[in-house]
Amino acid sequence: MINTSELTELCDRLGCRITLETPLSDYITFRFGGPCRALININSALSAAEIIRYLKDKGIKYSVLGRGSNVLVPDEGFDGVILLFGNDFAKIEADGNTIRCDAGAYLASVCVRAQQLGLTGMENLFGIPGTVGGALYMNAGAYGSEMKDVVVSASYIDENCEIKEIGREDMELSYRRSIFSGTDLVITSVTIQLSSGKPDEIKAAMSECMAKRSAKQPLEYPSAGSTFKRPEGSYASLLIDQCGLKGMTCGGAMVSEKHSGFIINKGYATCADVLELCDRVKKIVNEKTGYILELEPVILS
Known part of the structure; x- marks a missing residue:
């Protein structure tokens, strides 16, 4: 049971904005999902640690959300x-050549700041939706680059609500995974090390990267980006193509006809639509190719 008066009082003391019974469809890129009991806009690592300590002490379920670009919220x-x-x-x-970012900083904003400073190394990460904290959490990457190529350290809230530091060598960074994945460790800042370059050349590379995305990905529709992780030995989109599943629908959810690695919201999809379509795709791909596809977005539960 949430004592909303007590929680609101705590947030007011910390200077964090809080809203009750907030629709989460406004906060995820798929644009669907029901409400949460309370949504708190975190303003610092210390505030986050204190609020998490309170929630843990009270036995209240909580979750961290950034830009909601790799999340499914149940209806x-x-x-x-x-x-x-x-x-x-x-x-x-x-x-x-070092950039330190709060975990809630938009990854694209970090890329732009690097370009303005003439720092190279993040060009291929430009256009990946989400926060820098979320990007490190899943070791996001594109076009041959990953967060592990640029991150040097991070701060995080541990299981005892203490703020700790960790170096890249201890982050266990691999394909779409880090030491933070699937744990209650909460990233609060990320430090990135880049190299000197020419702002005009960096900007041109970023523009080229974005043009590739626009040409190949269904950016005009709500989605969570790539829906399935890359299976070892193949690619999810290739397997889905081979099975003839482009354009397959379930309610308002559809396998994109532009890029079959994306399941999109045609405008009226529910979370149930997306999950059912994912299950159908996984079943058919497994039956026809033997590959097992694994969902990339996290289901908030």
Whole structure:
């Protein structure tokens, strides 16, 4: 049971904005999902640690949400508290070739800041939706680059609600995974090390990267990006193509005709539609090719 008066009082003391019974469809890129009991806009690592300590002590379910670009929210919503790492927790600071970012900083904004400073190394990450914290959590990557190529350290809230530091060598970074994946460790900042370059050349590379995305991906529709992880020995989109599943629908969800690695929201999809379509795709791909596809987005539960 959430004592909303007590929680609101705590948030007010910490300077964090809180809203009750908030629809989460406004906070995820798929644009569906029910409400949460409370949504708190986090403004610092210390505030996050104190609020998490309170929630743990009270036995209240909670989850961290960034830009919601790799998340599925059930239609019935989330019976707990969402800690939003967004614009209130998005500071970006540069020192030489190093950029330190709050976890809620938009990854695209970090790429733009690097370009403005003449720092190269993040061009292929430009256009990946989400926060820098979320990108590190899943070791996001594209076009041969991953977060592991640029990150040097991070701060995080551990299981005892203490703020700790960790170096890249201890992050266990691999394909779409880090030491944070599937745990209650909460990333609060990310430090990136880049190389000196020419701003005009970096900007041109970023524009080229974005043009590739626009040409190949259904960016005009709500989605969670790539729906399935890359299976060892093949590619999800290739397997889905081979099985003739482009354009397959379930309610308002559809396997994109532009890029079959994306399941899109045609405008009226529910979470149930997307999950049922994913199950159908996985079943057919497994029956026809022997490959087992694994969902990439996290289901908020």
